Amino acid sequence: MLSKSCIYGIQATIYVAANASQEFVPISQIASELKISFHFLTKVLQQLTQEGLMNSYRGPKGGVALAKPATEITLYDLIGAIDGTSIFTECMLGLPGCGIAEPCPAHEHWTKIRNELTVIARRLTLETMAKKAGELNVRLTDEFRYAQRLFPSIKPINGAQA
Amino acid sequence: MLSKSCIYGIQATIYVAANASQEFVPISQIASELKISFHFLTKVLQQLTQEGLMNSYRGPKGGVALAKPATEITLYDLIGAIDGTSIFTECMLGLPGCGIAEPCPAHEHWTKIRNELTVIARRLTLETMAKKAGELNVRLTDEFRYAQRLFPSIKPINGAQA
DNA sequence: CAGATTTCAGACTCTTTTGTCCAAAATAAG
DNA sequence: CTTATTTTGGACAAAAGAGTCTGAAATCTG
Ligand code: SF4
Ligand code: SF4
Numbered sequence: 001m002l003s004k005s006c007i008y009g010i011q012a013t014i015y016v017a018a019n020a021s022q023e024f025v026p027i028s029q030i031a032s033e034l035k036i037s038f039h040f041l042t043k044v045l046q047q048l049t050q051e052g053l054m055n056s057y058r059g060p061k062g063g064v065a066l067a068k069p070a071t072e073i074t075l076y077d078l079i080g081a082i083d084g085t086s087i088f089t090e091c092m093l094g095l096p097g098c099g100i101a102e103p104c105p106a107h108e109h110w111t112k113i114r115n116e117l118t119v120i121a122r123r124l125t126l127e128t129m130a131k132k133a134g135e136l137n138v139r140l141t142d143e144f145r146y147a148q149r150l151f152p153s154i155k156p157i158n159g160a161q162a
Numbered sequence: 163m164l165s166k167s168c169i170y171g172i173q174a175t176i177y178v179a180a181n182a183s184q185e186f187v188p189i190s191q192i193a194s195e196l197k198i199s200f201h202f203l204t205k206v207l208q209q210l211t212q213e214g215l216m217n218s219y220r221g222p223k224g225g226v227a228l229a230k231p232a233t234e235i236t237l238y239d240l241i242g243a244i245d246g247t248s249i250f251t252e253c254m255l256g257l258p259g260c261g262i263a264e265p266c267p268a269h270e271h272w273t274k275i276r277n278e279l280t281v282i283a284r285r286l287t288l289e290t291m292a293k294k295a296g297e298l299n300v301r302l303t304d305e306f307r308y309a310q311r312l313f314p315s316i317k318p319i320n321g322a323q324a
Numbered sequence: 325c326a327g328a329t330t331t332c333a334g335a336c337t338c339t340t341t342t343g344t345c346c347a348a349a350a351t352a353a354g
Numbered sequence: 355c356t357t358a359t360t361t362t363g364g365a366c367a368a369a370a371g372a373g374t375c376t377g378a379a380a381t382c383t384g
Contacts, residue, residue, distance in 0.1 A: 005372080049331095056332090058331045058381055062330045062380085093172070093173065103300055167342080186360095188360065221351025222358070223360090
């Protein structure tokens, strides 16, 4: 559904948003905490800065930061910047020039889902997700829980990892 | 969202269902009408027969046919047989062991979409899609409209092709 | 200024998906 | 029985996605 690049981008952006105390967060820190390949993540985040969603700063004390307040960046923006918006415009058969004038046999059913997806992605802001990411049982990646990072004494909810 | 294999499989299956007059439809016919690579489509349909959704028959007068009535094959079955059911169980971050116990920050929003997708895919039968495919403006592929095949004198709705 | 840190840019490899091709097995028809 | 047709099964090639690596440019610290 979403490409790996897109997933990494979303995870990293939520991480940065939740990490509001640091001005610029080094990509190496994000990559090591989220267990994403550093070089790969670098390229993904470069794309986000080129799309104007993040700012970057080189050198010591450098890193990446959100280009706008977390309330003004939506999931739609993130997906659109990395995977493109085709997920919001195409669907089952992905025929060129889809629309009610020349639909595929599932058009009326798929559009319902597609529209709901679009509405939700446009409404869901980084702030909302970052806030959610701070809750106890919520995880950003297979093993990374933000609450555990802030309070290392907390035990994971199902004891799966150290 | 769906792989090419899956899209081809769905298109071909709808074609077969709408083509109820022929007992076995040769893959070469499907491929040439739908403008899909014959050899590639062959493999996709082999998978559908292996999954028990289609029957095949070799030799002259051979081809493929639905293994069950079109009312009993759903979009869910088709997608599940080719792309697998992960699209109905995973979503935004695709973390292993997703669930309410250890969700990602978008879980509650995504599950709404995922559930609706699942419900629609389970309800949408081949018969419904095949019937729809017979309507004038509905197309199965970029250029293929079933109504035009049955009545070649009909002009396409927007005159895009011969 | 010198050295350390960090993003930037591009080349490169590995894997998966997509697409092509060929020979063998099954079947119908003459 | 022979030939033509059609699926089966696998090998193979091309393209796209995912991941790795190296060097250059910018920036801070001392
Ligand atoms: S559901 Fe509608 S928009 Fe989606 S592929 Fe079919 S025709 Fe196009
Ligand atoms: S939305 Fe829920 S099911 Fe989907 S990836 Fe996130 S946690 Fe998993």
